[in-house]
Amino acid sequence: MVGWAARDLVRNRALWVMLALPTGVFWTVARTGQSARGPWFLSSWLLFAEVMTGLMITSSHWLEEREQGTWSFLRTTPVPVGWMLAAQVLFVGVLTLFSQMGVLGAQGRSVEPGGVLVLDMMAGGLLFATLGVVIALASPSARSGSLVAAGVMVVLFLTALIAPGLEREPGPAALVRWMPSVLMAHALARGVSGSLPAPPVTAGILGWGLLLVAISGALVRREYTRGTSL
Secondary structure, three states, rough: OOHHHHHHHHOOOHHHHHHHHHHHHHHHHHOOOOOOOHHHHHHHHHHHHHHHHHHHHHHHHHHHHHHHOEEEEOOOOOOOOHHHHHHHHHHHHHHHHHHHHHHHHHOOOOOOOOOOHHHHHHHHHHHHHHHHHHHHHHHHHHHHHHHHHHHHHHHHHHHHHHHHHHHOOOHHHHHHHHHHHHHHHHHHHHHHHOOOOOOOHHHHHHHHHHHHHHHHHHHHHHHHOOOOOO
């Protein structure tokens, strides 16, 4: 099933652009800007790779299925659509690792296989790929879904960039720390240093993941109950 997802995705040329874009953008910023190069700076760009690769690839693929009208054919296959979604999320999660390794390589860093950072990067890829599924299934049309996916990607990334300042503010602004992108940026920043994320961060990421899985499952069941194609 994962092989099916892989063959289906690799035919999309935009996939390779999305994989290479985070590395290229980070390399440019890292070479031209002399700002802080600490863990948060690097974790923000690892997050960008996760969101760009995970959210955009997954949402664009399933929005394309809707636009071409192939969703109804997928529903007639012996394999449940939910398993197809899970297979693609897993495959895209692996792809985000390559994208993030490109970002690390642009800064001259390497990653230890099986280390904390790899687990954090994989978790972020799966989280944002699942978010891409939710956007694709919930959008009324392919065009609106594409706009929503792009807007969400920008909001998630920019929120993580400004989070260190907002978290120090009193009142509602401090709630930004519970955004999924900010939680992942905290986890990645600790992972860069070889440390496990703080328990509240781990709990927050797990909570977002379970919520998104539940929502995507409910959206699939809704479409089957209606008997209509997406």
